[in-house]
Amino acid sequence: MKLISESYIKQAIPKREKNSYKGNFGKLLFVGGNEQMGGAIIMSASAAVYSGAGLVTVASSPINVHALHSRIPEAMFVDMYDLDTLVNMVDKMDGIVIGPGLGRDDRAKDVMKSVLNELREDQFILIDGDAISIYINESLAHPKAQLVFTPHLGEWKTLSNMEPDKENVEDNIQKQKDLDAIIVLKKGQSEIYFEDEVWQNIPGNPSMATGGMGDTLAGMIAGFMGQFENYEKGILSAVFLHSKIANTLAETNYVTLPTAIINDIPRTMNDYANSN
Numbered sequence: 001m002k003l004i005s006e007s008y009i010k011q012a013i014p015k016r017e018k019n020s021y022k023g024n025f026g027k028l029l030f031v032g033g034n035e036q037m038g039g040a041i042i043m044s045a046s047a048a049v050y051s052g053a054g055l056v057t058v059a060s061s062p063i064n065v066h067a068l069h070s071r072i073p074e075a076m077f078v079d080m081y082d083l084d085t086l087v088n089m090v091d092k093m094d095g096i097v098i099g100p101g102l103g104r105d106d107r108a109k110d111v112m113k114s115v116l117n118e119l120r121e122d123q124f125i126l127i128d129g130d131a132i133s134i135y136i137n138e139s140l141a142h143p144k145a146q147l148v149f150t151p152h153l154g155e156w157k158t159l160s161n162m163e164p165d166k167e168n169v170e171d172n173i174q175k176q177k178d179l180d181a182i183i184v185l186k187k188g189q190s191e192i193y194f195e196d197e198v199w200q201n202i203p204g205n206p207s208m209a210t211g212g213m214g215d216t217l218a219g220m221i222a223g224f225m226g227q228f229e230n231y232e233k234g235i236l237s238a239v240f241l242h243s244k245i246a247n248t249l250a251e252t253n254y255v256t257l258p259t260a261i262i263n264d265i266p267r268t269m270n271d272y273a274n275s276n
């Protein structure tokens with residue numbers, strides 16, 4: 001298992017070209033946030049905006065539009081239950097995050113099926129939270145796009161049938177192959193399973209055990225995937241910096257809020273990008 005190092009992150013964060021524009025840094029769609037869990041998709045999309053994503057659109061329950069715009073006016077909005085508009089949006093994107101606060105009801109299942117059907121090979125989709133359950137319980141077909149799952153150990157049980165105290169690297173490698181997806185297995189020291197290698201993240205601490213922390217990571221991962229030289233560099237850098245920021249905050253804070261991590265992403269990226 002390889003360890004994600006500071007030096008790896010420093011070379012992975014891309015330097016922005018002088019004449020670049022927002023279209024160079026990823027067009028992303030965030031799908032989730034029902035009437036009870038709008039905060040999840042707002043945190044996820046905020047993390048992507050603060051990670052430097054060029055254009056972010058949120059597809060959510062209409063009840064969340066004002067809350068979203070008061071937090072991140074940078075993001076655009078569509079009603080996720082308007083399936084025609086939703087699939088049109090999917091078509092224009094480089095990548096999609098689906099699941100934070102999505103819920104698991106019939107409407108959520110229809111949203112999930114519509115999005116997955118529409119995907120192309122040149123796109124990526126990150127499946128998190130409730131969308132993990134829907135993917136397995138509805139036996140949905142593998143989408144054409146690059147697939148990324150970001151399960152915590154409870155969600156990994158849904159995906160792999162392995163109990164949290166039974167999962168192990170060898171069996172996880174086999175499950176990664178069966179699922180034909182990149183797996184970000186979230187835990188105290190998260191592990192990232194690619195087709196040919198496994199990486200481990202070292203930073204992280206219990207001040208991070210608070211609702212919304214994984215939603216925030218999903219947004220960072222997608223934000224980086226849309227900008228970095230390749231998906232692997234983006235995913236590994238996001239996992240590392242998410243918990244590295246939390247370690248710094250935990251030096252002076254008992255609990256690390258997801259929104260505090262989000263606020264620190266641009267400055268931390270700058271520190272790492274300029275420290276070569």
Ligand SMILES: NC(=O)C1=CN([C@@H]2O[C@H](COP(=O)(O)OP(=O)(O)OC[C@H]3O[C@@H](n4cnc5c(N)ncnc54)[C@H](OP(=O)(O)O)[C@@H]3O)[C@@H](O)[C@H]2O)[C@@H](O)CC1
Nearest residue numbers: 037039040099100101102129130152153154155164211212
């Ligand atoms: N502000 C908002 O809008 C927020 C919205 N959110 C949204 O809520 C949705 C549900 O996601 P979720 O992760 O909260 O719960 P859930 O699907 O019940 O977990 C499944 C099972 O896994 C287990 N389990 C969990 N962690 C584990 C671990 N580390 N190791 C081992 N087991 C673990 C857990 O066990 P339990 O804790 O019940 O014993 C349960 O049995 C999702 O869409 C998310 O985005 C949240 O992000 C919060 C903020």
Ligand SMILES: Nc1ncnc2c1ncn2[C@@H]1O[C@H](COP(=O)(O)OP(=O)(O)O)[C@@H](O)[C@H]1O
Nearest residue numbers: 152186187188204205206209211212213214215
């Ligand atoms: N004790 C801990 N040590 C290190 N990281 C933690 C700890 N507790 C939680 N985390 C991190 O916080 C995130 C929690 O994700 P998740 O359970 O999906 O949160 P949510 O769904 O509430 O947004 C993961 O990235 C996990 O690695």
Ligand SMILES: [Mg+2]
Nearest residue numbers: 129152214215
């Ligand atoms: Mg989660």
